[in-house]
Amino acid sequence: MLQLILAIKYMFKRRIASLAVLTVALSVFVTLVVLTVMHGLLAGWKDVNHALVGDCVVGTESLVGFAYYDELMTRLEALPDVAAVSPVVKTYGLFTETSTGYSNGIEVMGIDPVRHAKATEFARFLHYRSDQVGQVFDAVGDANRPGCAFGVDCVLMRDQNGEYPFSDFLWPRDYDVTCFPLTARGVLKRSGVGEVSTKRFTLTDTVHSGLPKNDDQVVYVALHEAQQLSGMDLPVPRISALHIRFREATTINQGTQETASVFEAFKQDCAGRNLAFLLDTVHVQDWKRYCRAMIAPVEKEELALVFMFVLVGLTTVFIVLVIFYMIVSHKSKDIGTLKSMGVSSIQIMGLYWLFALMIGSLGAGLGLGGGWLFLSRMNGVEAWLFEKFHFQLFNRAMFAIDEIPHDIDVSMVVLIGLFALVSCLTGALIPAWQAARLQPAKTLQVSQL
Amino acid sequence: MSDVILEARNIHKAYRMGAAQVSVLKGVDLKVNAGEFLAVIGASGSGKSTLLHLFGGLDRADQGSVLFQGKDLTRLGMGGLNRFRNRDAGFVFQFYHLLDELNILENVLVPVMAGCSVGAWLSCRAQARIKAQDLLGRMGLKDRLAHKPYQLSGGERQRVAIARALINDPVLLLADEPTGNLDSATGNSILEVFEQLNRDGQTIVMVTHDARIAHQATRTIQLVDGKIRQGLSEPNLS
Numbered sequence: 001m002l003q004l005i006l007a008i009k010y011m012f013k014r015r016i017a018s019l020a021v022l023t024v025a026l027s028v029f030v031t032l033v034v035l036t037v038m039h040g041l042l043a044g045w046k047d048v049n050h051a052l053v054g055d056c057v058v059g060t061e062s063l064v065g066f067a068y069y070d071e072l073m074t075r076l077e078a079l080p081d082v083a084a085v086s087p088v089v090k091t092y093g094l095f096t097e098t099s100t101g102y103s104n105g106i107e108v109m110g111i112d113p114v115r116h117a118k119a120t121e122f123a124r125f126l127h128y129r130s131d132q133v134g135q136v137f138d139a140v141g142d143a144n145r146p147g148c149a150f151g152v153d154c155v156l157m158r159d160q161n162g163e164y165p166f167s168d169f170l171w172p173r174d175y176d177v178t179c180f181p182l183t184a185r186g187v188l189k190r191s192g193v194g195e196v197s198t199k200r201f202t203l204t205d206t207v208h209s210g211l212p213k214n215d216d217q218v219v220y221v222a223l224h225e226a227q228q229l230s231g232m233d234l235p236v237p238r239i240s241a242l243h244i245r246f247r248e249a250t251t252i253n254q255g256t257q258e259t260a261s262v263f264e265a266f267k268q269d270c271a272g273r274n275l276a277f278l279l280d281t282v283h284v285q286d287w288k289r290y291c292r293a294m295i296a297p298v299e300k301e302e303l304a305l306v307f308m309f310v311l312v313g314l315t316t317v318f319i320v321l322v323i324f325y326m327i328v329s330h331k332s333k334d335i336g337t338l339k340s341m342g343v344s345s346i347q348i349m350g351l352y353w354l355f356a357l358m359i360g361s362l363g364a365g366l367g368l369g370g371g372w373l374f375l376s377r378m379n380g381v382e383a384w385l386f387e388k389f390h391f392q393l394f395n396r397a398m399f400a401i402d403e404i405p406h407d408i409d410v411s412m413v414v415l416i417g418l419f420a421l422v423s424c425l426t427g428a429l430i431p432a433w434q435a436a437r438l439q440p441a442k443t444l445q446v447s448q449l
Numbered sequence: 450m451s452d453v454i455l456e457a458r459n460i461h462k463a464y465r466m467g468a469a470q471v472s473v474l475k476g477v478d479l480k481v482n483a484g485e486f487l488a489v490i491g492a493s494g495s496g497k498s499t500l501l502h503l504f505g506g507l508d509r510a511d512q513g514s515v516l517f518q519g520k521d522l523t524r525l526g527m528g529g530l531n532r533f534r535n536r537d538a539g540f541v542f543q544f545y546h547l548l549d550e551l552n553i554l555e556n557v558l559v560p561v562m563a564g565c566s567v568g569a570w571l572s573c574r575a576q577a578r579i580k581a582q583d584l585l586g587r588m589g590l591k592d593r594l595a596h597k598p599y600q601l602s603g604g605e606r607q608r609v610a611i612a613r614a615l616i617n618d619p620v621l622l623l624a625d626e627p628t629g630n631l632d633s634a635t636g637n638s639i640l641e642v643f644e645q646l647n648r649d650g651q652t653i654v655m656v657t658h659d660a661r662i663a664h665q666a667t668r669t670i671q672l673v674d675g676k677i678r679q680g681l682s683e684p685n686l687s
Contacts, residue, residue, distance in 0.1 A: 001562045001565070001566070001567045001570040001571075002559060002562035002563050004567070005551075005555070005562065006548070006550070006551075009550035009551060010550060013549075013550045014550075333546060334546075334548055334549075336546075337542075337546040337548070338548075338559070338563065339507070339534070340505065340507055340534060340540045340542075340546075341534060341535060341540070341559055341560045341563050341613075342531045342532065342533075342534040342535025342536070342560065342563050342564060343531070343535075343563045344527065344528070344531045345527065347563070439508070440502075440507045440508075441499075441502040441507040441508035444502075444507070444542065444546070445498070
């Protein structure tokens with residue numbers, strides 16, 4: 001009881017305790033805000049990658065692709081855990097805007113839009129035809145002209161508010177897409193007949209995923225068009241990858257393992273066929289592994305930040321230690337007095353630990369509350385700052401994010417709060433032990449006062 | 450004798466000061482009877498306070514023993530010593546040693562709170578408060594219960610310290626230069642409090658360097674060079 005009363009009195013009567021609370025609150029606030037933003041960016045990043053890729057990819061990085069994919073698709077679609085499979089051609093080329101002559105390098109993705117929308121969340125990223133994904137490549141007016149959907153940044157310029165100047169109606173714009181058609185052996189297929197590898201497309205939609213690499217460097221065309229451009233059409237049609245979505249009840253690991261087994265069996269069955277060697281470069285990967293080049297740097301960045309904030313936590317421990325050391329030094333007379341009245345060393349230690357627990361709880365509460373308030377209003381404040389002073393934390397013309405992530409993860413809040421409490425208790429450990437060991441006779445000597 | 454409640458038997462105590470070992474008490478033998486008001490006088494550094502600390506279980510003798518009601522304090526464990534300090538002995542210090550964060554009433558209640566659990570405190574709280582108020586009333590501080598120590602004069606603070614020392618009805622009241630920080634008139638009023646307590650049966654051991662103040666006690670002993678000076682361990686005649 002005495003510990004509780006004294007701890008409360010120390011808490012509210014000593015200015016140094018307020019400093020300790022402020023230190024903890026600031027550390028907690030900064031940690032919560034930075035980790036929430038970083039975690040939100042990473043979660044958004046992962047979500048979009050997952051949405052674009054599907055759950056699993058059976059594919060090759062080789063530009064010549066692999067054959068017999070329709071047989072493999074049939075086997076995969078027969079699996080009870082597989083909900084959808086989408087064949088994809090992935091190649092590289094050059095696009096030229098016919099009206100301006102502007103040209104640039106591009107990644108060409110050939111898809112069957114209906115299948116792809118089932119295996120991935122492709123439709124979600126279309127601006128004009130997300131509800132009619134089957135018609136995404138149908139050009140308005142000219143049914144014979146193939147359509148294409150460019151990454152939004154290839155064709156539109158984003159303003160500082162993060163808005164694209166979309167019009168209600170997409171005016172037809174033509175683009176020539178040129179690829180290098182390769183044979184299954186990897187040599188130029190139609191060397192000397194350049195026009196065959198170039199095809200004119202009309203812009204029929206835009207894709208806005210929020211991934212710079214996708215929005216700035218990819219054009220989607222119909223699967224057969226991409227096969228033709230890349231030379232994967234004849235004599236045996238080839239593709240680069242099969243994107244797969246599993247059913248809800250199936251875990252990614254489980255589905256990927258099952259897919260890998262089917263693929264291995266398929267590969268064995270194909271042994272001896274003409275283009276079976278192409279299957280040697282094909283890998284079965286879950287979406288995370290497939291996108292690791294995109295996700296890993298952000299994950300590492302988040303890990304580095306967590307490490308940095310562990311250091312911030314250690315600094316908090318040290319500050320609490322110093323503050324408690326000062327309090328104990330200042331209170332040695334009181335400790336001696338308390339011991340002269342029969343207060344035990346354990347009770348003295350308990351008093352300082354309780355005091356530390358209160359500092360930690362109050363500091364963590366204030367920091368978490370402040371962090372929550374800040375995060376919930378951060379985008380509004382940023383918008384206001386931009387409106388009044390043209391200040392923006394992330395220039396939306398440069399960064400692909402629409403708003404600064406601010407969704408608080410409850411488990412993160414709990415972890416940060418606990419870490420703050422543990423930091424305070426750790427910081428108070430040595431001074432509390434020191435206080436408990438004080439000899440009353442020594443502290444009460446007149447020469448010590 | 451059956452009425453001896455405190456006894457020092459050949460106690461020695463030394464302190465290390467830098468490289469040197471300083472012997473403070475060099476074989477003190479002393480008996481304190483129940484209801485006695487004993488004054489221990491001596492020059493500064495003669496070991497008076499050390500003796501009082503040993504009597505109060507705040508320190509341990511290097512040699513010899515301190516018996517309280519027949520129990521050897523030097524053999525008690527930490528729990529036993531804490532119980533002794535909490536229930537059997539009350540301390541009054543020269544500099545009062547009140548806790549600045551607590552008001553007067555709370556300061557007096559500290560020994561009660563220290564000696565009981567949360568549950569026990571909740572059940573005895575009201576009774577303890579009444580007792581503390583009564584003690585403070587006897588000390589003339591009835592209207593100062595909510596004041597902080599810094600709002601009181603030196604004499605008033607010392608009265609609070611006395612009330613705090615008495616709250617658990619200790620058998621023994623130990624006072625270390627209780628008037629040493631007070632002016633003469635205030636000191637006398639504090640001595641009157643001690644005298645009144647002693648008249649009511651309280652056993653008191655008081656340390657002072659002032660032989661004039663010690664004269665108020667029923668018996669005086671003088672410590673010289675770590676030993677009791679023979680011939681002055683006599684009852685005072687006044």
